[in-house]
Amino acid sequence: xxxxxxxIAFKAVSKHFDDFQVLKDINLEVGAGERIVICxxxxxxxxxxxxxxxxxxxxxAGDLRVNDLRVEAANLxxxxxxxxxxxxxxxxxxxxxxxxxxxxxxxxxxxxGQGEARAIALRYLERVRIPEQAEKYPRQLSGGQQxxxxxxxxxxxxxxxxxxDEPTSALDPEMITEVLDVMAELAQTGMTMIxxxxxxxxxxxxxxxxxxxxxxxxxxxxxxxxxxxAPKSQRxxxxxxxxxxx
Amino acid sequence: MMTMPLCVWPRHAAMRWMIGLTxxxxxxxxxxxxxxxxxxxxxxxxxxxxxFMLSGLVYTIQLSAxxxxxxxxxxxxxxxxxxxxxxxxxxxxxxxxxxxxxxxxLVLILWVYYGLPxxxxxxxxxxxxxxxxxALSDSAFQAEIFRAGIQSIARGQYEAAYSVSLGYRxxxxxxxxxxxxxxxxxxxxxxxxxxxxMSSLVSVIGMQELTRKANELVVSEYRPLxxxxxxxxxxxxxxxxxxxxxxxxxxxLRVDERS
Numbered sequence: 204x205x206x207x208x209x210x211i212a213f214k215a216v217s218k219h220f221d222d223f224q225v226l227k228d229i230n231l232e233v234g235a236g237e238r239i240v241i242c243x244x245x246x247x248x249x250x251x252x253x254x255x256x257x258x259x260x261x262x263x264a265g266d267l268r269v270n271d272l273r274v275e276a277a278n279l280x281x282x283x284x285x286x287x288x289x290x291x292x293x294x295x296x297x298x299x300x301x302x303x304x305x306x307x308x309x310x311x312x313x314x315x316g317q318g319e320a321r322a323i324a325l326r327y328l329e330r331v332r333i334p335e336q337a338e339k340y341p342r343q344l345s346g347g348q349q350x351x352x353x354x355x356x357x358x359x360x361x362x363x364x365x366x367x368d369e370p371t372s373a374l375d376p377e378m379i380t381e382v383l384d385v386m387a388e389l390a391q392t393g394m395t396m397i398x399x400x401x402x403x404x405x406x407x408x409x410x411x412x413x414x415x416x417x418x419x420x421x422x423x424x425x426x427x428x429x430x431x432x433a434p435k436s437q438r439x440x441x442x443x444x445x446x447x448x449x
Numbered sequence: 450m451m452t453m454p455l456c457v458w459p460r461h462a463a464m465r466w467m468i469g470l471t472x473x474x475x476x477x478x479x480x481x482x483x484x485x486x487x488x489x490x491x492x493x494x495x496x497x498x499x500x501f502m503l504s505g506l507v508y509t510i511q512l513s514a515x516x517x518x519x520x521x522x523x524x525x526x527x528x529x530x531x532x533x534x535x536x537x538x539x540x541x542x543x544x545x546x547x548x549x550x551x552x553x554x555l556v557l558i559l560w561v562y563y564g565l566p567x568x569x570x571x572x573x574x575x576x577x578x579x580x581x582x583x584a585l586s587d588s589a590f591q592a593e594i595f596r597a598g599i600q601s602i603a604r605g606q607y608e609a610a611y612s613v614s615l616g617y618r619x620x621x622x623x624x625x626x627x628x629x630x631x632x633x634x635x636x637x638x639x640x641x642x643x644x645x646x647m648s649s650l651v652s653v654i655g656m657q658e659l660t661r662k663a664n665e666l667v668v669s670e671y672r673p674l675x676x677x678x679x680x681x682x683x684x685x686x687x688x689x690x691x692x693x694x695x696x697x698x699x700x701x702l703r704v705d706e707r708s
Contacts, residue, residue, distance in 0.1 A: 259608050283614045294609035298627050307623055312614025353609075360613055 208271075210235050210364060210395055211256060216265035218251065218419075225251045226262065227420040235363075236393045240406040240427075243416035244442060249399040252416070253366045256397070257286040269364070284312065287357030291369040293349045295341040301328070301352050302337040308360050320359075327355040331385050347378030351385055358389075365389065367398040401446060407431060415439045463689060470682075487672040488679050498666055502679060505662035509687070512576065512658060513645045516583035520644075521637070523584065524591025529621070531596055542592065549589035555650050558582040562654045579651035587644055594640070598633035599625060631702050638695030642688050649684075659683050 209232035218226040225248050233239055241249045254260040255267055258279045267274045269282050296304050305324035309315040315323070328334045331351035333344075341349055350370060357365060367386065371379045383405045390396055390409045400406065406413060406427055413430040415423040415438075423430070423439045434440050488502070489495035531542030552560075562578035565571070573581070602625050610620040630637075652661035663680040667673045 257612055259611065279611075280614060280616065283612060286612075288608075288612040290605060290609065292605050294603075294605035296606065296609070296624055296628075298631065307610075308613030308615065311619045311623060356609075356613060 209233055210270055211397070212266075212268045213252075214266040214268075216255065216262050216267050218255070218260070218262045218264075225419050226255070227418070229265070229421060231414065231421060231424070233364075233395060233397065236395055238390050238396045238409050238411045239398070239414055240410040240412075241397065241399045241414045241416060242401065242403070242406065242442070243422075247416040248419040249416050250368050251419075253288075253368055253397055253399055256364070256366060257283050257288055259288075284360065285363045286366060287360055287362035287364070288366040289350070289353050289357055289368065289370045291372050293341070293346075293353045293373070295349055295353055295356070297341050300338055300340055301333075301344070304341065304352060305356050305359050308356065312360060323359050323361075324355075327358045328352075330358065330388075331355045345378060346374045347381045350374065350378075350382045354382075354385055354389070364395045364397070367396065367400065369399050369401070371400065371402060403431070403447060415442065417442070467682075467685065467689075483675065484672050485675055487666075487670050487675050498670065498676075499679070501666060502659070502662050502676070502683070505657055505659040506683070506687070508576070508656060508658040509645065509648050512579050512583070512651060512656065513641070513648045516580045516587065516648070517641055517644050519580065519584035520587035520591050520640075523588035525595050527588060527592035528595035528599065531592065532599055546589045546592050549585060552586070554582065554586045554647050555653065557586050558650055558654060561585075575651070575654050575656045578654060579648070579656050583644060583647060583651070586647075587640060590640060591637075594633050594636045595629070598629035598636075601632055602628050634695065634699050634702065638692065638699075641691055641695065645688055645691065646684065 211231070211233040213229045213231040216226055216229040217224065227248075229252060241252065243249050251260050255262050256269065256274065258274050258276075262274075269285060272278050272282055274282055295301075296307065299307065302321070302324055305328065306317075306320040309320035309323055310317065325334065325337065328337055331354055333348055333351055336344060336348060336352070341352065344352065354370075370386070371382050374382065379402070383402060386396070386398070387405070387409055396409075398406075398410075410427045413423075413425055413427050414421055415425075415430070415434070415436070417438045423434060423436050425435070430439070431443065434443055486492060486495055488499050490499055527542050527545050530538035531546075533539060558579065561582040562573065562575065565578070565581075566573050606624055606628070607620060610624040615624070648658060649660035652658060652664060655661065659680060663676050667676050670676065
């Protein structure tokens with residue numbers, strides 16, 4: 204489906220915390236515009252895996268590249284310019300208004316002027332459908348609104364790749380849909396996305412490929428229709444049984 | 450953010466005490482053991498004495514303000530390496546704090562004024578000797594305050610800043626420090642009050658601040674009780690004003706976040 208050179212390439216990536224191996228020999232290539240959903244039991248290394256991509260975690264062995272740029276200390280600024288990230292806890296800057304949250308990256312990270320940054324911030328705020336909240340502070344917003352602001356904040360950097368680390372896990376159930384809708388819309392624009400989530404309905408609708416992880420390794424990679432109906436590994440079958448039949 | 454009171458008394462109690470104290474002093478002026486005439490503004494000599502005492506105020510304020518400004522900057526510069534991943538930077542920061550904190554302020558003042566010129570060959574006036582000694586001493590405490598404040602900011606704030614391509618300096622300047630400073634404002638206010646009080650020690654090297662003026666007046670008038678009582682009131686009023694200012698600043702910054 205994706206013939207061009209991969210935008211993200213893991214080659215034999217491993218990581219240890221003391222004796223505990225969090226990532227075991229990870230090999231994964233992600234093509235431009237591809238939507239990957241990573242699932243697996245907690246502690247399986249999903250978050251660690253995507254946090255390696257923008258260098259929030261270091262890896263021990265192997266080779267990880269974003270656009271042929273090796274992810275390592277010297278390249279981090281360049282890598283982070285291309286990779287946006289949305290966190291489980293939103294991590295908005297509480298002392299700044301929504302607008303300032305959005306403008307900080309473009310001004311300080313991309314070297315834009317105030318006016319240009321403001322225009323871009325308003326554009327993406329519109330896109331996540333909360334332009335009227337521009338002058339408010341994060342704590343005045345609901346969880347769902349905060350997470351949409353966080354998505355807009357990443358988009359203001361106009362990244363090639365978006366990483367989502369359990370973006371709906373800290374939300375009240377009634378707010379999950381509004382965030383997933385924004386993500387699904389983003390997927391339609393051709394953005395390369397890697398999403399760690401337990402929202403299997405979203406995965407089924409949006410993912411090109413499912414990646415199932417357990418104990419720090421990638422156990423299975425399959426298109427959603429295959430993965431959800433006929434998972435090959437026993438571990439994936441057990442996992443799906445647990446989360447789909449509750 | 451919780452506000453911590455800057456002084457032990459609540460503000461209104463402090464006011465009541467001051468009124469009570471003033472009333473007591475005014476009434477006791479009739480007693481045989483008191484000689485308020487030395488500072489009675491109604492008489493020419495009393496007025497001159499009061500004016501003489503108050504003339505130290507500007508130096509006390511200049512000295513403390515300069516010293517605290519320098520110590521905040523130095524404190525931050527000491528605190529940041531203390532939080533880095535480099536073990537040598539951390540050790541250097543730790544050592545600075547431990548060593549400087551261990552020297553009594555009075556000893557530091559004497560050493561800077563009498564010792565430092567001999568080591569360096571510079572001539573250092575009383576004002577700058579006082580500033581250097583107070584700033585040096587306070588910087589160790591400021592460093593600890595900054596360290597605690599910065600450490601109280603969640604990891605996710607750094608990660609979010611890094612993920613929108615901010616480097617370490619911009620992350621500190623626009624994300625971490627603005628939040629940390631709001632949290633440590635009460636502690637910084639305490640240091641400012643502490644510094645105002647400790648500036649009285651600079652009188653030993655001849656700095657013409659409040660305490661020195663009072664000492665000189667006591668020598669010529671021989672009325673220590675009245676003169677030192679006035680001195681106490683001078684510090685009390687000064688510090689109550691500063692405390693109120695810090696509280697106002699705290700309120701303002703807090704409103705900023707909520708409105």
